[in-house]
Amino acid sequence: MVSTTAEVIYQRPESFTDVHTHYCPGCTHGTAHRLVAEVIDEMGLREKTIGVAPVGCSVFAYNYFNMDFVEAAHGRAPAMATGIKRVLPDNTVFTYQGDGDLASIGMAEIMHAAIRGENITVIFINNAIYGMTGGQMAPTTLPGMKTTSSPFGRDVETAGHPVRMAEILSTIDGSSYIVRRSLHNAANIRKSKKAIRLAFEAQERGLGFSMVELLSSCPTNWKLTAQEALDFVSDEMVPVFPLGDYKVSPTLASLKV
Amino acid sequence: MVKEFLKGNHAFAEAAIRAGVEAFYGYPITPSTEFLEHMARRLPSLGRAFVQAESEVAAINMVYGAACTGKRVMTASSSPGVSLMMEGISYIAGTEVPAVIVNIMRGGPGLGNIAPSQGDYYQMVKGGGHGDYFPIVLAPASVQEGIDSIALAFDLAEKYRSIVHVIVDGNMGQMMEPAELPPMREIPKEVPDWAVAGAKGRDANILTSIYIAPEDEEVTNLRLLKRWKEIEKNEVLFDEYLVDDAEILVIGFGTAGRVASSAIRDAREEGIKAGLLRPITLAPFPSQRLVELTKQVKRILVVEMNSGMMLDDIMKIVQGEIPIEFYGRMGGVTPLPDEILGEIKRVAANKEPGAEDPRDEWISRLEQLISGEK
Numbered sequence A: 001m002v003s004t005t006a007e008v009i010y011q012r013p014e015s016f017t018d019v020h021t022h023y024c025p026g027c028t029h030g031t032a033h034r035l036v037a038e039v040i041d042e043m044g045l046r047e048k049t050i051g052v053a054p055v056g057c058s059v060f061a062y063n064y065f066n067m068d069f070v071e072a073a074h075g076r077a078p079a080m081a082t083g084i085k086r087v088l089p090d091n092t093v094f095t096y097q098g099d100g101d102l103a104s105i106g107m108a109e110i111m112h113a114a115i116r117g118e119n120i121t122v123i124f125i126n127n128a129i130y131g132m133t134g135g136q137m138a139p140t141t142l143p144g145m146k147t148t149s150s151p152f153g154r155d156v157e158t159a160g161h162p163v164r165m166a167e168i169l170s171t172i173d174g175s176s177y178i179v180r181r182s183l184h185n186a187a188n189i190r191k192s193k194k195a196i197r198l199a200f201e202a203q204e205r206g207l208g209f210s211m212v213e214l215l216s217s218c219p220t221n222w223k224l225t226a227q228e229a230l231d232f233v234s235d236e237m238v239p240v241f242p243l244g245d246y247k248v249s250p251t252l253a254s255l256k257v
Numbered sequence B: 001m002v003k004e005f006l007k008g009n010h011a012f013a014e015a016a017i018r019a020g021v022e023a024f025y026g027y028p029i030t031p032s033t034e035f036l037e038h039m040a041r042r043l044p045s046l047g048r049a050f051v052q053a054e055s056e057v058a059a060i061n062m063v064y065g066a067a068c069t070g071k072r073v074m075t076a077s078s079s080p081g082v083s084l085m086m087e088g089i090s091y092i093a094g095t096e097v098p099a100v101i102v103n104i105m106r107g108g109p110g111l112g113n114i115a116p117s118q119g120d121y122y123q124m125v126k127g128g129g130h131g132d133y134f135p136i137v138l139a140p141a142s143v144q145e146g147i148d149s150i151a152l153a154f155d156l157a158e159k160y161r162s163i164v165h166v167i168v169d170g171n172m173g174q175m176m177e178p179a180e181l182p183p184m185r186e187i188p189k190e191v192p193d194w195a196v197a198g199a200k201g202r203d204a205n206i207l208t209s210i211y212i213a214p215e216d217e218e219v220t221n222l223r224l225l226k227r228w229k230e231i232e233k234n235e236v237l238f239d240e241y242l243v244d245d246a247e248i249l250v251i252g253f254g255t256a257g258r259v260a261s262s263a264i265r266d267a268r269e270e271g272i273k274a275g276l277l278r279p280i281t282l283a284p285f286p287s288q289r290l291v292e293l294t295k296q297v298k299r300i301l302v303v304e305m306n307s308g309m310m311l312d313d314i315m316k317i318v319q320g321e322i323p324i325e326f327y328g329r330m331g332g333v334t335p336l337p338d339e340i341l342g343e344i345k346r347v348a349a350n351k352e353p354g355a356e357d358p359r360d361e362w363i364s365r366l367e368q369l370i371s372g373e374k
Ligand SMILES: Cc1ncc(C[n+]2csc(CCOP(=O)(O)OP(=O)(O)O)c2C)c(N)n1
Pocket: A055, A056, A057, A058, A074, A097, A098, A099, A100, A101, A102, A125, A127, A129, A130, A131, A132, A133, A138
C-alpha cells in the first residue's frame, strides 16, 4: 500500500482575516501586511499583539489583521503605541505607517519614540507619495517627481530633498534595529520578511525601538502599471533610498532566523 | 484620615494616584507643571507609567493609546497645551474610550500669561475638538473639591466611556489649603471587554473613530447624544450658599464662585439678600435648578474670570424671565471680594437694569475701573 501525505506549503496566516483588501491591484501594501502576519504567526505573538493603524491607505489595516488593533490619528501612531506599550509592557505593539504619516505630520512622534527607545516595532511603508488623498507630494517624493501638489515635478529649491528616515533614525541611541528593504521582487520580499522578523525579535528581547522601512509601490498615483511601478521602485527609488542595515543591535546580529 | 496642608496641583495629582491612575503622559506648562512633577516622582516607584512626552499632541495620543487598554489614564496641562490636545481629545471621544484631562487655566488667547483665568470655558464646555461630542466638565472651587473631583472624574469617564475635563484656574493649582486625601484604591485586575490587550481566546477588539459610511457615523453620533442625555439627567452637581431667601442670585464657578461667596457674606451683613449658585458640573449645566431659582429670585448677577462665556449659557436658560447683570475680570485678573460686593450692592440699587447684552454696561464700568486702578 502506498501512503501519501500532503504538505501545506502556502496558506493564509492565522494573523490574517479572511477578507479581500481594498488596496489597488499591484499595490505592495498587501505584500507588507502578509509578511507582518506571517512573522507574527511564526513567532506565536498573535494573541498578545496590539497593532496601531495609521491614517493613509492602510487606515483599514485592522480589517486584515486578526488581532487587537487601534486606529491612530494621522502621524500619531508612535505616540499611541507608546501609551499602550507603557501600560502593557508584556504585549507586542507595532505601528504600520506611510511616509506622509511617519515622515511629515508624525515626524516629532516617530523621532521621540526612537529617542525614548520605546520598545515597539514600526513598519514604515515608503511609497514616495500620499496615496490615500490622491497622490500629493510626500517628504519622500523623488526630486523632479510629478505629483498633484508638485505638478511640475518636485523642485528641491522650494520643496527640499527626499528625507531618508532609516538613516536618520539609525543615529538615535534608542534604536535597536533600523533597516531599509524593498518589496519590488521575490528576492527582496524574502529579505523584507527576515527584517520584519528581526524587528519583532528586537522587541521581544526588549532591545528598544525597531523600524523596517519598506520601499513600496503606488501604481495608481504614480500612474504606472503594476510592473512599471515595481520597476520604478528598483530603478528610481532604490538609488535614492539605498537598501541596507543602518543599525543592528549586537544581540540581533548573532541571531539566526 | 487627617487634613494636611496641600498645594492644589500636588493634591490633585496625588488624588489621581490614590484613585488608581495607571499612566500619566504630559508636557510641562505653567501653571500646571507641579502636577507632572508629582507624577514623575511618584508613579515609577508604584510600577505605573509616566512619560514626559515631546509635546501635548504626543501626550494626548499616548493617553488615547492607554485609554484603549482600559487602564485609568490622564494628563494635565494648561490652556495653550490643551489647545494642542484637541486633536486627540476628539479621537478619544470618537472612539468612546474613557480619559481624564485636567486644565489648569491661564490667561489668553495666544501665549497670554500664566495668571489664573476661566477663559477656556467655551473650549472646554462646548467641546473644542472637531465633530459631534459632549465632554463632561467638572469645575471644583477648592483643593478639597478638586481632590474629590479627580476621583469622580475617573468614575464618570468609565461609566460613560467619555472624556472628563477637570478645569480649574491657576489660583487653585497653586494655592495651599488644608484638605484630606482619600485612601489608596486597589487597581482592578479585570480588563473591560471592549479594551485591547491581545486577542487571547476571544475575537479581536478593534478601537477606532472611523465610521466611513455616513449612516454609521450618524448612528454613533446618536449614541453619543443619547448617552449625553443620560449624563444630563444623572450627573449634575452644584453648590448653593444662602439661596433660600435670596433675591439676588449670584452665579459663578471655580475661584469666581468662591470669591463671590465671601462677597455674599458681606452683603448679607449689609442687609442685602444675596445667595450663590455655583455649578460644579459646567457640563452638564445645572439648568433645571437655575430655572427653579429664576422663579424665586428677582435678579441674577453672573461673575466670571472671562468675558461672559457662562453668561451666554445662563441667558439661554433664563430666557429674559428676570434681569441678568454681569461682572467679569479677564486676562488673568482675579476679582476681589470687595469688587463683587460693590457689584452686588450696585445690582441691589439698580432699579432699571435693561441692556440687551449685560456685557455692554459692564464694559464701560470695567474701563472706568481699569483707568482708576492705573
Ligand atoms: C490631521 C490630518 N491631516 C490630513 C489628513 C488627510 N490625509 C489622510 S491620509 C494622508 C496622507 C497619507 O499618505 P501616506 O502616509 O504616505 O500613506 P499612503 O496613503 O501613501 O499609504 C493625508 C494627508 C488627515 N486625515 N488628518
